[in-house]
Amino acid sequence: MGKVELAGSNRQPRRGWLFSLAPYIVIVVVLLALPPFLSAYHLSMLTKVLIFAIFAMSLDFIVGYTGLLSLGHAAFLGVAGYAAGILIVRYDIVSFWLVMPLGILAAGIAAAIIGYIALRVSGVYFLLVTLAFGQLLSAAAVKWRAMTGGTDGLVGITRPDLGLPGFTWTGSSYYYLVFLAFVICFFLLYRITKSTFGQTLVGIRENEPRMQCLGYNTWAHKYVAFILAGLFAGVAGVLFAIFYGIMVPGNLGLMTSASVMLMVIIGGAGTLFGPVIGAGFIVVLERFVSDYVPERWPLILGCVFIICVMFMRGGFGIYLSRFWKGMRVRLWKC
Amino acid sequence: MDVILLHFLIGISFGCILFLLGTGLSLTMGLMRIVNLSHGALYMVGGYTGLAVAKLTENLVGRNLCFVLGILAGGICAGLLGLILETGFLRRLYKRELDQVLLTIGFVYILTNLVQWVWGPVPQSGVVPSILSGSIPLGGVTFPVFRLAIIAFGLVAAAGLWLFQERTRIGAIVRAGMDNKEMAMALGINLKMVFTGVFALGAFIAGFCGLIGAPLLGINLGIGWDALLLAMIVVIVGGTGSVQGALVGGLVIGLIDAYGKAFFPELAYFTMYIVLIIILLFRPSGLMGRKI
Amino acid sequence: MEVLRVDGLSKNFGGLQVFHGLSFTVEAGDKLALIGPNGAGKTTLLNILGGQLPATAGRVHLLGQEITRLAPRHRLHLGLSRSFQLNNLFLNLTLMENILLALEGAERSHFQMLHPIDAQTELVATAQELLESMGLWEKRFDPITTLSYGDQRRMDFALAMVSKPKLLLLDEPSAGLTIAESVSLADTMRQLPKDTALFFCAHDMDLVFNLADQIMVLGSGQIIARGTPYEIQANPKVKEIYLGSEVPSEDVRSS
Numbered sequence: 001m002g003k004v005e006l007a008g009s010n011r012q013p014r015r016g017w018l019f020s021l022a023p024y025i026v027i028v029v030v031l032l033a034l035p036p037f038l039s040a041y042h043l044s045m046l047t048k049v050l051i052f053a054i055f056a057m058s059l060d061f062i063v064g065y066t067g068l069l070s071l072g073h074a075a076f077l078g079v080a081g082y083a084a085g086i087l088i089v090r091y092d093i094v095s096f097w098l099v100m101p102l103g104i105l106a107a108g109i110a111a112a113i114i115g116y117i118a119l120r121v122s123g124v125y126f127l128l129v130t131l132a133f134g135q136l137l138s139a140a141a142v143k144w145r146a147m148t149g150g151t152d153g154l155v156g157i158t159r160p161d162l163g164l165p166g167f168t169w170t171g172s173s174y175y176y177l178v179f180l181a182f183v184i185c186f187f188l189l190y191r192i193t194k195s196t197f198g199q200t201l202v203g204i205r206e207n208e209p210r211m212q213c214l215g216y217n218t219w220a221h222k223y224v225a226f227i228l229a230g231l232f233a234g235v236a237g238v239l240f241a242i243f244y245g246i247m248v249p250g251n252l253g254l255m256t257s258a259s260v261m262l263m264v265i266i267g268g269a270g271t272l273f274g275p276v277i278g279a280g281f282i283v284v285l286e287r288f289v290s291d292y293v294p295e296r297w298p299l300i301l302g303c304v305f306i307i308c309v310m311f312m313r314g315g316f317g318i319y320l321s322r323f324w325k326g327m328r329v330r331l332w333k334c
Numbered sequence: 335m336d337v338i339l340l341h342f343l344i345g346i347s348f349g350c351i352l353f354l355l356g357t358g359l360s361l362t363m364g365l366m367r368i369v370n371l372s373h374g375a376l377y378m379v380g381g382y383t384g385l386a387v388a389k390l391t392e393n394l395v396g397r398n399l400c401f402v403l404g405i406l407a408g409g410i411c412a413g414l415l416g417l418i419l420e421t422g423f424l425r426r427l428y429k430r431e432l433d434q435v436l437l438t439i440g441f442v443y444i445l446t447n448l449v450q451w452v453w454g455p456v457p458q459s460g461v462v463p464s465i466l467s468g469s470i471p472l473g474g475v476t477f478p479v480f481r482l483a484i485i486a487f488g489l490v491a492a493a494g495l496w497l498f499q500e501r502t503r504i505g506a507i508v509r510a511g512m513d514n515k516e517m518a519m520a521l522g523i524n525l526k527m528v529f530t531g532v533f534a535l536g537a538f539i540a541g542f543c544g545l546i547g548a549p550l551l552g553i554n555l556g557i558g559w560d561a562l563l564l565a566m567i568v569v570i571v572g573g574t575g576s577v578q579g580a581l582v583g584g585l586v587i588g589l590i591d592a593y594g595k596a597f598f599p600e601l602a603y604f605t606m607y608i609v610l611i612i613i614l615l616f617r618p619s620g621l622m623g624r625k626i
Numbered sequence: 627m628e629v630l631r632v633d634g635l636s637k638n639f640g641g642l643q644v645f646h647g648l649s650f651t652v653e654a655g656d657k658l659a660l661i662g663p664n665g666a667g668k669t670t671l672l673n674i675l676g677g678q679l680p681a682t683a684g685r686v687h688l689l690g691q692e693i694t695r696l697a698p699r700h701r702l703h704l705g706l707s708r709s710f711q712l713n714n715l716f717l718n719l720t721l722m723e724n725i726l727l728a729l730e731g732a733e734r735s736h737f738q739m740l741h742p743i744d745a746q747t748e749l750v751a752t753a754q755e756l757l758e759s760m761g762l763w764e765k766r767f768d769p770i771t772t773l774s775y776g777d778q779r780r781m782d783f784a785l786a787m788v789s790k791p792k793l794l795l796l797d798e799p800s801a802g803l804t805i806a807e808s809v810s811l812a813d814t815m816r817q818l819p820k821d822t823a824l825f826f827c828a829h830d831m832d833l834v835f836n837l838a839d840q841i842m843v844l845g846s847g848q849i850i851a852r853g854t855p856y857e858i859q860a861n862p863k864v865k866e867i868y869l870g871s872e873v874p875s876e877d878v879r880s881s
Contacts, residue, residue: 024602069432117611122616124369128566129614136607196730196738203727206716214731215702215789254559258439265436269560302443309436310426
């Protein structure tokens with residue numbers, strides 16, 4: 001499932017850290033500087049990419065690093081999004097500093113409950129259980145009209161208040177908020193995946209029985225990883241709800257879970273930037289296709305996906321990773 | 335009493351459809367250790383194709399025979415698709431089981447979109463052969479004949495599949511493959527062909543019941559995922575790898591769903607999931623399953 | 627000091643009874659080899675002792691504490707470590723990562739989320755010592771799959787030793803090794819600390835006679851015999867188990 005990355009920088013000489021940081025710096029600078037040059041349409045697309053990037057990274061944390069295939073990850077996006085939406089629409093809680101943490105917390109609680117049940121089984125059963133829970137929550141959203149608006153969705157989710165005097169939301173300012181969230185999430189996930197805990201997740205993915213014999217409580221690790229993934233998905237969920245202004249039951253269900261899984265796989269599981277690329281690829285490709293043959297988008301997506309699974313183990317991310325490593329060696333030699 | 339009986343029959347008839355849906359998935363999971371997530375999509379393709387064939391031939395051979403032709407066409411179409419999927423794609427990822435599962439997700443997208451391309455997004459309604467239309471009085475309730483026929487067919491199919499599993503050589507080979515692949519191969523069994531055969535059979539059954547299940551489940555673009563979900567719940571509750579598991583799972587879910595809708599209408603849709611969660615908490619390998 | 631005590635251990639798989647009423651002890655520093663015909667249940671016994679399989683009946687005590695139903699990870703922390711018949715390494719990871727994971731596992735808490743695993747300098751230093759002693763330090767960043775099978779087996783053994791166990795369980799340690807590699811492995815194993823008990827099952831009689839100070843023979847679901855290698859060699863019941871009873875009673879060394 002994607003090339004394994006070595007934890008820590010023991011591989012490269014210590015001086016090389018600047019080089020390994022370089023691409024990140026470049027990307028950050030570019031993304032910071034872009035908004036004035038983009039139309040509202042493109043800016044909105046970029047915002048959407050970043051939101052899905054957070055969502056995809058969170059899924060990659062359990063799929064690529066821990067080796068647990070989940071088809072119910074949208075449940076956490078949806079729970080957070082609905083929680084945020086309900087707070088804003090039904091309870092008039094408009095402070096961002098309340099809405100965001102509560103949304104994330106809701107996702108975390110959902111992950112704690114679902115994870116506890118789902119992790120009683122493994123492999124394909126785990127996949128099925130997560131799928132079932134996603135659908136269960138989606139059905140609950142349909143049923144609970146009073147709160148969620150049922151199939152019509154929860155509408156009128158306005159951008160919450162940042163508490164800054166004289167501040168109003170624009171497409172640009174929301175983009176910067178999302179971008180900030182993305183950078184923070186990326187940084188945190190980067191630290192966690194490179195940490196001891198992250199390495200043990202990789203060990204569990206590679207050989208769980210041996211990890212148990214080496215003294216690890218593998219269930220606890222998987223559970224914690226699952227909850228963490230849920231929390232990060234929650235971040236994406238709140239941002240998602242605010243971005244679109246509406247939450248529908250489908251956001252909790254299989255279609256959304258499958259889409260984010262596709263992003264992870266196409267971009268490359270087991271790397272952090274892979275899912276980011278995957279998110280970008282799919283969002284951009286979808287906009288492109290919908291200009292020409294919008295009804296055939298699922299067909300095209302399915303084909304791309306199958307090609308990636310069959311021939312590009314590790315998705316685009318691996319090629320990028322190898323390309324960059326090759327570049328770095330050449331640059332270092334200069 | 336009448337109400338109990340009515341819902342009992344409703345539950346059993348729904349359960350038989352669930353059994354048929356679940357069998358293919360269960361066998362594939364038990365033998366190949368992968369979840370064929372396109373199982374529901376194959377059911378859908380079978381339903382659409384079968385309906386199209388039935389409508390086409392209705393004037394030629396009459397209301398009853400066209401139905402039979404329809405279900406056969408649905409089954410064969412789905413079976414062929416299953417064959418292509420397995421030999422062309424899944425087989426090439428031998429031993430990459432999680433990748434195989436991912437592949438089947440891709441198939442769902444493709445199949446659903448192809449169906450939409452051909453038949454459009456409007457839901458269709460199923461047909462019932464005239465010989466099986468209408469209702470008959472039964473122990474104080476009137477009950478649709480078609481549903482009775484489903485029960486009869488389901489039980490006959492269950493018996494047939496069980497005999498196939500337990501009493502035929504091929505069935506023994508399949509069970510051997512489920513227990514111990516290496517051993518089966520060492521005994522000279524061509525496991526690849528067994529895999530393909532089981533997969534295609536599962537697809538055939540799914541497609542076959544596409545038209546049969548239409549009056550109960552409908553024929554629309556969403557049924558791909560819906561049917562998969564139902565099949566999955568049946569498989570988890572009943573246990574994988576055996577016909578009896580799928581039957582038990584199907585009947586249990588069917589009955590619980592029927593009584594749930596009757597007595598707890600607010601919870602109706604969730605009764606299935608509640609059963610699923612209970613089973614997972616206390617008996618993850620399913621009611622009749624081997625230990626995972 | 628008694629390291630392992632097994633009381634009345636039985637194991638059935640459905641209707642098949644593998645063994646029944648096994649009882650034996652292992653003292654600190656014992657080097658006990660378990661031999662027996664194929665299918666006698668050697669690996670099953672090892673799996674029960676290691677925690678991978680549950681026993682049908684009976685009890686297992688490690689250093690005085692009952693571990694019959696304890697999960698493998700707890701057994702490790704109590705002092706029991708094992709390696710496996712087929713390689714059970716992290717094949718896609720590098721040597722360094724394998725060793726670090728093993729070293730980390732022996733620690734008590736593993737949920738540190740902020741720093742990379744190789745920032746723990748004592749761990750890295752221990753890993754370096756270990757790899758250097760096996761002559762594999764240069765290959766530390768290579769994936770396990772690039773090693774020869776013999777080196778992989780040594781790594782497997784190293785991983786099992788990392789937690790400084792009181793009892794080491796090995797399943798066919800020299801399976802698949804050439805004679806030279808097997809001798810090399812025996813040398814490595816002889817360097818075990820004196821008080822580490824070793825309990826291993828093997829078919830390789832050269833290894834057994836080289837390494838074990840006691841042999842236990844498992845056959846027909848029972849312990850047929852236990853004693854020093856020469857006692858076992860001369861034991862008629864053992865010969866019968868391996869060779870059947872219609873064989874002239876010459877001193878045939880089973881191999």
